[in-house]
Amino acid sequence: MSTPDIPYPVNVQENEISANLNSSMLLNFLMGIYTMVYGGTMYLYLFKKPANLNRLIVLSAISVLYILCSLFFIVQWYYLDWVVVVNGDTRESIFWATEDGVEWTWILGIFLQNSMLIISDGLLIWRCYHVWGQLFWAISAPLVLLVAECGLFVATTVLSVKFGSATSDANATLFDNILTALIFVSLGTTVISTFTIGYRVHSASRIHHLSSRRLYDHIVTIITESAAAYSLVLIFEAILAVVPSSIMAGFPLREAACYLDVIVTVVSGMAPTVLVARIALTDPNNTDTSATQISGNLQFGPRQESGSGPSGDTTGGDV
Numbered sequence: 001m002s003t004p005d006i007p008y009p010v011n012v013q014e015n016e017i018s019a020n021l022n023s024s025m026l027l028n029f030l031m032g033i034y035t036m037v038y039g040g041t042m043y044l045y046l047f048k049k050p051a052n053l054n055r056l057i058v059l060s061a062i063s064v065l066y067i068l069c070s071l072f073f074i075v076q077w078y079y080l081d082w083v084v085v086v087n088g089d090t091r092e093s094i095f096w097a098t099e100d101g102v103e104w105t106w107i108l109g110i111f112l113q114n115s116m117l118i119i120s121d122g123l124l125i126w127r128c129y130h131v132w133g134q135l136f137w138a139i140s141a142p143l144v145l146l147v148a149e150c151g152l153f154v155a156t157t158v159l160s161v162k163f164g165s166a167t168s169d170a171n172a173t174l175f176d177n178i179l180t181a182l183i184f185v186s187l188g189t190t191v192i193s194t195f196t197i198g199y200r201v202h203s204a205s206r207i208h209h210l211s212s213r214r215l216y217d218h219i220v221t222i223i224t225e226s227a228a229a230y231s232l233v234l235i236f237e238a239i240l241a242v243v244p245s246s247i248m249a250g251f252p253l254r255e256a257a258c259y260l261d262v263i264v265t266v267v268s269g270m271a272p273t274v275l276v277a278r279i280a281l282t283d284p285n286n287t288d289t290s291a292t293q294i295s296g297n298l299q300f301g302p303r304q305e306s307g308s309g310p311s312g313d314t315t316g317g318d319v
Contacts, residue, residue: 013095019255020098023262024080030266031073037270038066041277048280054130061123062276065116065269072112072265079105107160113261114153114182116268120230121146121189123272128193131200138196145189152182180241187234194227226275230267237264 045059079102087097125142132138155178163171201223240257 016098017094019258023258024076027076027262034266034270037273041273044280062273065119068112068116069269075105075108103164110160111157113265117186118149118153120268120272124193128197131197142189142193145185149185183238183241190231197223222278226271230271233264233267236260
């Protein structure tokens with residue numbers, strides 16, 4: 001590939017190359033962890049839990065998340081090979097390869113990352129819907145945000161194809177603004193859905209005896225920890241997304257974005273999978289029927305009626 005006549009200091013070139021290379025190594029490491037988590041979760045549900053439609057839906061969702069993340073991993077693997085092998089004549093040629101990139105890998109990477117955000121949020125809303133006994137109004141707020149998220153997803157996909165990675169500053173700013181809005185909406189969906197689930201579990205725990213309350217508290221802790229990790233990386237991603245993509249190479253935030261993109265992609269798939277696995281490992285022994293039921297709700301078990309129906313004190317319906 002041709003090398004533009006724009007001088008960049010050697011340290012800037014080295015930092016840019018290092019960020020791209022080391023973020024790829026980080027992706028390798030995280031994908032190894034994700035693969036073990038996904039395999040363990042599938043084992044729990046395929047061999048340790050009875051089959052039903054709701055669990056099939058959830059397992060399909062976490063499987064799609066893993067497949068999308070694996071495709072992202074393959075794309076990044078190809079990109080690294082293209083940068084180092086095809087354009088590895090000199091340090092400068094490698095640098096400009098990382099700057100220019102391959103158009104289709106950038107577009108596909110954006111598509112895969114945003115797809116994982118939507119599926120992850122959709123799975124969380126599905127869980128919220130069943131924990132609340134399949135009450136539609138309970139998910140109305142996150143559902144509106146999910147619809148907005150889908151609209152922004154379509155917009156970012158169309159603009160990435162139309163503009164490409166090498167475009168004018170005005171087009172790049174428009175794309176960055178829409179992408180930032182998508183990330184903030186996803187963050188809002190996650191926070192509201194998690195709060196809604198936590199509130200329901202906490203409300204149910206107040207009417208049961210101590211042993212059941214311990215299980216409820218444990219479930220709330222699991223949900224909070226999973227959502228906190230996911231929300232934290234989304235916050236940092238949203239902050240970095242505000243920085244225009246047209247900033248000069250060597251800017252520290254641009255190098256940080258290489259690592260954060262990898263973390264967000266893997267965490268958006270692994271966080272829901274970890275939550276499913278941890279809930280599956282929750283021991284409902286020595287609890288009353290309602291406590292066992294809410295654990296089943298989060299484990300995506302078969303629907304059970306309780307209390308006085310959807311308006312009762314315990315959760316009705318399962319994820």
